[in-house]
Structure formats: structure tokens, C-alpha cells
Amino acid sequence: MSRREWLKLASLFTATGAAPLLAAGEARAAAETDPTVRIGYLPITDAAPLLVAHNNGYFDTDGLKSVKPVMLRSWAQLIEAFLSGQVNVVHLLSPMTVWARFGSRAPAKVVAWNHVNGSALTVTPDINAIGDLAGKTVAIPFWYSIHNVVLQDMLRAHKLVPVSRPEGALAANEVRLVVMAPADMPPALASKRIAGFIVAEPFNAAAEILKVGKILRFTGDVWRDHACCTVFMQERDLNGRPEWSQKVVDGIVKAQRWTRDHRAEAAQLLSKDGKNHYTPHPEATLGRVLVPSAELEGSYLGSRAITHPNWHEKRIDFQPYPFPSYTETLVGRLKQTLVEGNTQFLQNLDPAKAARELVDDRFVKRSIAANGGMAAFGLTEAFTRKEEIVV
Numbered sequence: 001m002s003r004r005e006w007l008k009l010a011s012l013f014t015a016t017g018a019a020p021l022l023a024a025g026e027a028r029a030a031a032e033t034d035p036t037v038r039i040g041y042l043p044i045t046d047a048a049p050l051l052v053a054h055n056n057g058y059f060d061t062d063g064l065k066s067v068k069p070v071m072l073r074s075w076a077q078l079i080e081a082f083l084s085g086q087v088n089v090v091h092l093l094s095p096m097t098v099w100a101r102f103g104s105r106a107p108a109k110v111v112a113w114n115h116v117n118g119s120a121l122t123v124t125p126d127i128n129a130i131g132d133l134a135g136k137t138v139a140i141p142f143w144y145s146i147h148n149v150v151l152q153d154m155l156r157a158h159k160l161v162p163v164s165r166p167e168g169a170l171a172a173n174e175v176r177l178v179v180m181a182p183a184d185m186p187p188a189l190a191s192k193r194i195a196g197f198i199v200a201e202p203f204n205a206a207a208e209i210l211k212v213g214k215i216l217r218f219t220g221d222v223w224r225d226h227a228c229c230t231v232f233m234q235e236r237d238l239n240g241r242p243e244w245s246q247k248v249v250d251g252i253v254k255a256q257r258w259t260r261d262h263r264a265e266a267a268q269l270l271s272k273d274g275k276n277h278y279t280p281h282p283e284a285t286l287g288r289v290l291v292p293s294a295e296l297e298g299s300y301l302g303s304r305a306i307t308h309p310n311w312h313e314k315r316i317d318f319q320p321y322p323f324p325s326y327t328e329t330l331v332g333r334l335k336q337t338l339v340e341g342n343t344q345f346l347q348n349l350d351p352a353k354a355a356r357e358l359v360d361d362r363f364v365k366r367s368i369a370a371n372g373g374m375a376a377f378g379l380t381e382a383f384t385r386k387e388e389i390v391v
Contacts, residue, residue: 018083018104025085029236037248039069040078040087043279044182044200045118045289045316046229047091048270049255051278055269056258058251064244068276074181075142082108088237089248091229094327095144095334100232101358103345109238110322111249112231112364115256117220118289118316119147119228120204120305121154122213123196124189130158130216135170136195139180139188143339146228147198148177149330150219152337157391162338177338189213200228201316202281205288215305220313224388227326238360246363249320253367256318257376263290289315308390319377320364327355329387 011017029035037059041047051069053059059066070087072078075096081087083106091114092100100106127133133155140148152162161174170176180188185197190212197203198219207213220226231252238245259266267286270278279286288296292315300306306313328351335346365383368374374381 018106021080021083022107025083025234026236028085029088029234029240034065035088035237035241035244037064037066037089037251038087039066040072040081040090041069042073042075042078042091043071043281044229045202045270045286046114046200047278048259048266048316049114049252049318049320050089050091050231051270051276052259052266053251053255055274055276055278056255058254059248062247062250064247064251069278071278082232082234085234088234089252090232092232093142093145094227094230094330095146095149096142097230097232097358098327098331098334098346098349098354099144102349102354103342107235108232109235109360110230110327110358111233111238111245111360112252112320112367113227113322114229114231114252114318114320116225116227116317116319117218117313119150119198119200119219120215121151121196121198121217121219122185122189122204122207123216124192124213127195127216130154130160133175133195134160134173135175137176137178137193139178139185139194139197139199141182141199142179143341144334146219146223146226146330147200148339149333149337150222150226151177151198153333153389153391154217154222164338164340186210186212201289202285205285206281209285209288214303215300217305217307218300218313218315220315221306221308221311222389222391224308224311224313224390225317225319227322230322231320238363242363246366249363250367250370253320253364253371256320257371259290259318260377266290311388317378319379321368321374321377321379321383322359322361322364323383323385324352324355324359325385325387327358328352329389331355 039050082090182199182203186207188194267290271283331351331354
């Protein structure tokens with residue numbers, strides 16, 4: 001993401017910048033008596049359930065009209081399309097939803113998690129420990145991202161100080177963070193413009209396959225089963241069209257369960273060679289994420305990219321329930337995380353209240369019950385959990 005894109009997105013998340021887009025969205029929704037499911041997404045594995053739901057016809061079989069999901073190239077484009085009503089179902093970085101809801105008062109809510117884990121810190125071959133990043137530059141996909149939160153947790157644990165200065169010399173204990181589009185990260189790593197990047201898949205897998213980088217740590221091995229992207233929908237749909245909203249969430253939950261059981265098929269349909277050409281990624285790259293070999297997993301244990309084998313984490317997994325404890329913990333950690341822009345709203349944000357106001361779990365609870373219960377997603381039959389974060 002360029003500086004220009006970041007400023008554009010920051011503008012969209014203000015009352016003045018969002019007002020004309022929200023007005024356009026309201027007008028479009030009012031004129032659409034029989035709404036069509038219009039998905040917006042970025043070409044990352046985070047979008048998998050939305051794309052699988054469309055590919056498998058889950059919306060159509062439930063009586064909804066749907067069109068092919070729209071692939072967008074930046075978070076700014078995705079937010080602009082969402083606020084203006086061009087798309088009405090999106091996946092957003094979980095910290096970004098906090099900013100949208102409480103920083104700019106966007107009238108939208110998280111209705112489900114899209115996936116868990118699915119990200120990693122990838123570094124140049126000469127980096128062997130977090131401490132080796134001292135005095136170097138690491139790329140993140142966005143300031144309000146779980147990647148930024150987890151990375152800074154790891155840096156602080158090793159007495160390193162994250163900074164956002166775009167230029168100038170770094171102190172011996174400083175690490176410069178730069179926002180970069182995921183597709184630009186492997187080339188930047190190869191050219192040594194950065195020492196590492198932390199981002200969603202399949203860009204970590206791509207760097208491995210290209211032999212320009214190695215995975216230093218999986219984020220799911222730091223924050224167990226953390227959400228990365230969540231499903232975000234407009235409140236006007238959730239409150240004004242509850243039956244339609246329920247069917248949308250039903251399709252996404254059904255897609256998550258299917259993907260858990262058909263990982264290789266999911267890699268193929270999501271790839272550039274799939275019938276819908278959802279992403280520009282080769283099937284082999286996506287397969288490395290969705291169905292990693294036992295040999296590959298063994299190598300991560302040997303390199304300490306995985307330090308908690310007893311957690312039995314998948315490189316990426318799918319479960320839809322948005323645990324309140326996660327949102328509460330996320331808000332607390334965001335308060336301690338360096339981000340650019342106005343963060344005043346975070347300082348007075350109560351984590352428990354944020355979890356209640358940001359998330360609407362009415363629909364996903366019904367969808368889970370209709371798809372085998374929590375056990376079908378590898379969970380206990382409870383809607384609570386204790387967050388496990390071990391740096």
C-alpha cells in the first residue's frame with residue numbers, strides 16, 4: 001500500500017470522507033428490494049470461505065441472487081466499494097473493523113470469522129532469530145492488522161523498538177515498519193529492500209517456493225487460533241433484512257465446513273487455473289498452505305517456526321464463531337501497538353463494550369447449529385474460550 005493509498009483509506013474512515021459513499025450505499029439499498037449477494041475481496045487465502053460459498057452455489061441454492069465476487073487490489077478499494085454499496089459482503093482485517101466501527105463510526109458489524117491463523121513472518125535466509133531484525137526493515141500489510149499486532153509483540157519480547165520513520169538511520173535496537181502491498185513483499189525480500197515481511201498467505205508460501213525467504217514464525221504459533229480476517233456486513237442489512245442476512249451467513253459457514261474437509265479441492269478452485277480464476281496464485285502455492293505435507297511441517301518444527309506442536313495448529317483453518325475474548329484482547333493489545341494516524345479513539349475504548357458493539361453473532365450461532373454444531377469445526381460446544389498468546 002502506497003502512502004497515497006493509506007491516506008485515501010484514512011480519509012474514507014472519517015465522517016466527512018465516508019458521508020457521500022454511505023449516502024450512495026443507502027440509496028442503492030433502498031432501491032434494491034430483492035438484494036443480490038455482492039462479495040468484495042482481496043486475492044488472499046483469507047477470502048477462501050466467501051469464494052467457496054460462491055463457487056459451490058450455496059447462496060443460489062438457498063434462494064439468494066448472487067454474482068461473481070469482485071476482486072479488488074487494496075484495502076482502500078475494498079472499503080470504498082463496501083461503503084458505497086457496490087459490494088455488501090466483505091472480509092476485513094479484524095483490527096481494521098475496530099477502526100471502522102469506533103474510529104469512524106461506520107454502520108457495519110462483524111458477523112463471523114472468515115478463518116483462523118493463515119499468516120507468518122517470512123525473512124531473508126540470513127535471519128535466524130527475531131533479534132537479527134535489529135536495525136532492519138520489516139513490511140506489514142496494514143497498520144490495523146493482526147500482523148502488526150503480533151509482530152510488535154514479538155519485537156518487544158526481544159527488546160526491540162518498532163518505529164515508523166520512513167527514512168533515516170535506525171538505532172541498534174530499532175526495527176523500521178513499512179506498509180506494503182502483499183504482492184510486492186516477495187520481490188522486495190528478494191532484492192533485500194526489506195529483511196522480512198509478515199502477511200497473510202499465500203505470499204509466505206510464494207517466498208518459500210521462490211527460495212527468496214524462509215518462515216521464521218507462524219502467527220498462529222504466537223496467538224493460538226487468532227482471527228485474521230472477519231466477515232463484515234452493513235447494519236442496514238442485518239437489521240432490515242434479517243432473513244437475507246441469515247442466508248448469507250449460512251452460505252459462508254457451510255463453505256467453511258466444506259473447505260475443512262476438501263482442502264486440496266479448495267486450493268484448485270481458488271487458483272488461477274480454477275474455473276472462476278478467483279486469484280492469480282498457482283494451485284501448488286495454495287496447496288502448500290491448505291494441505292502442507294508432513295515433511296514440510298516437520299521442517300518447521302526443526303527450524304522453530306513452530307514452537308507449540310501441542311497446539312496442533314493448522315497453517316490455515318476455518319471456524320466461524322467470533323469469540324468475544326478475542327475481540328477484547330485485540331482491543332487491549334491495539335492500545336499498545338504502534339499505528340499511524342489518529343488513535344485517540346482507542347485510548348477510551350472499553351474492550352468488553354467493544355466486543356459487544358462490534359460483533360453481531362445472532363446469525364452465525366444459528367448457522368453453526370445447522371452445520372453440525374461447534375464440534376464440526378473442531379471446537380467444544382461453548383461460545384467462550386481463553387486466549388493463548390505465547391511469544
